[in-house]
Amino acid sequence: MRPIEDIYKLLDKPRKVVITMHQKPDADAMGSALGLFHFLKQLGHKPTVISPTNWADWLKWMPDCNGVIDYEFSTEKANSVLDQAEWVFCLDFNVLSRTRYMAPKLRKLTCEKILIDHHQQPESESFTYGISNTEKSSTCEMVYDLIIGSGHADKIDQDVAVCLYAGVMSDTGSFRFPAASAAVHRMVATLKDAGFNHTKIHENLFDNFLENRLRFFGYVLQNKMDIFYEHNAALISIPWKDLVRFEIKTGDTEGLVNFPLTIQGIKMAALIIDRDEEVKCSFRSKGDFDVNTFARKYFEGGGHFNAAGGRSSDTLELTVQRFIEALKENSSQLQ
Numbered sequence: 001m002r003p004i005e006d007i008y009k010l011l012d013k014p015r016k017v018v019i020t021m022h023q024k025p026d027a028d029a030m031g032s033a034l035g036l037f038h039f040l041k042q043l044g045h046k047p048t049v050i051s052p053t054n055w056a057d058w059l060k061w062m063p064d065c066n067g068v069i070d071y072e073f074s075t076e077k078a079n080s081v082l083d084q085a086e087w088v089f090c091l092d093f094n095v096l097s098r099t100r101y102m103a104p105k106l107r108k109l110t111c112e113k114i115l116i117d118h119h120q121q122p123e124s125e126s127f128t129y130g131i132s133n134t135e136k137s138s139t140c141e142m143v144y145d146l147i148i149g150s151g152h153a154d155k156i157d158q159d160v161a162v163c164l165y166a167g168v169m170s171d172t173g174s175f176r177f178p179a180a181s182a183a184v185h186r187m188v189a190t191l192k193d194a195g196f197n198h199t200k201i202h203e204n205l206f207d208n209f210l211e212n213r214l215r216f217f218g219y220v221l222q223n224k225m226d227i228f229y230e231h232n233a234a235l236i237s238i239p240w241k242d243l244v245r246f247e248i249k250t251g252d253t254e255g256l257v258n259f260p261l262t263i264q265g266i267k268m269a270a271l272i273i274d275r276d277e278e279v280k281c282s283f284r285s286k287g288d289f290d291v292n293t294f295a296r297k298y299f300e301g302g303g304h305f306n307a308a309g310g311r312s313s314d315t316l317e318l319t320v321q322r323f324i325e326a327l328k329e330n331s332s333q334l335q
C-alpha cells in the first residue's frame with residue numbers, strides 16, 4: 001500500500017470515484033464518506049457513495065445522504081457504478097469482509113483502491129494507496145487531514161463540515177475519549193468556522209428516536225443485563241424475538257453497550273444480539289483491557305483497543321456461554 005500522500009497530486013484530474021464504508025455505517029463511516037463526497041465534488045470528480053447495507057434513520061439528515069446507494073438493496077445499480085469507477089475509497093474499515101456481500105465484488109475490481117481507516121491490523125495488501133492510523137480519533141479526522149494535507153482547506157464548506165463534525169463527535173464519545181486530542185479540537189474549530197449549528201447535529205444524532213427504542217432500552221436493562229462483578233464485566237444479550245416485539249430498526253441499538261460501563265467498577269461491557277441472520281457482538285472497555293484482541297480471539301472480529309465488534313454463527317445461548325468462558329479466561333486482566 002503506497003502512502004495516501006501519493007494521491008494528493010492526482011486529485012486535480014477529475015475521475016469517476018466510488019466511496020464506500022463498513023456495513024451498517026455509523027456516523028463516522030457515513031460522515032467520512034459524505035464529507036469526502038462533498039470535497040471531491042468541488043474538485044470536479046464524479047463521486048458516488050455506496051453503502052454495503054442500509055443505515056440508521058438518524059443519519060439521513062446528512063447532506064446528500066439520500067443519494068447513497070444501498071448495495072444490498074440495489075446490487076445491480078451499485079455493481080454497474082463500481083465497474084466504471086477509477087478510484088474506490090474504502091473508509092472506516094480495515095478488512096474487505098466488513099463490507100459483507102460487497103466484499104467479493106471489491107476484491108475482483110482492478111481499479112485503484114484507497115484505504116482511509118483507524119482500525120487495528122488492516123488488510124493493506126488489498127489497497128493501492130492508503131493510510132491506516134489507529135491513533136486517529138475517527139476516519140472523519142483522517143478525511144480532514146487529506147483535505148488540509150492536499151492543500152484544499154478552502155473547500156471546507158458547510159456540507160463537508162457537518163459531515164466530518166458528526167463523525168468525529170460520535171467516534172470520540174462527544175470528545176471524551178483519549179483520542180480527542182488538541183489537534184481534534186483545533187480541527188473542530190476550523191470546521192465550526194464553516195458556520196453550522198452543532199447543537200442541531202447532536203439533536204439529529206441523539207434525540208431523534210421513536211418511543212419504542214427507549215422502551216426497549218428500559219426493558220433490556222431491566223431484564224437482559226447480567227453483571228459479573230467477579231470479572232468487572234457486564235453482558236446484555238438480546239433474543240431476536242425482542243427485536244421484533246419492539247420493532248427495532250437498524251441503528252436503534254447504537255449506544256446500548258455503553259450503559260453497563262456507567263456502573264462503578266465495570267471495566268468491560270458486551271452486547272450480544274441475535275439478529276436472525278447472525279449473532280452480532282459489541283465490546284467496550286475502559287482503561288487497559290484490550291477488546292480488539294478479545295473480539296479477534298473469540299468472536300471473528302476486531303476494531304479498536306476500547307471498542308470492538310464481532311460475530312458468531314452459534315445460537316445466542318451458545319454465544320453467551322462462550323462469552324462467559326472467555327470472560328473467565330480473561331478475568332485476571334480485568335482486575
Ligand code: 5GP
Nearest residue numbers: 281282283300301302303304307308309310
Ligand atoms: P460496534 O460494536 O459499534 O459494531 O463496533 C465497534 C468498533 O469495532 C467500530 O469501530 C467497528 O467499526 C469495529 N467493528 C465492529 N465489528 C467488527 C468486526 O467484525 N471486525 C472488525 N475488524 N471491526 C469491527
Ligand code: MN
Nearest residue numbers: 028092139171
Ligand atoms: Mn470510525
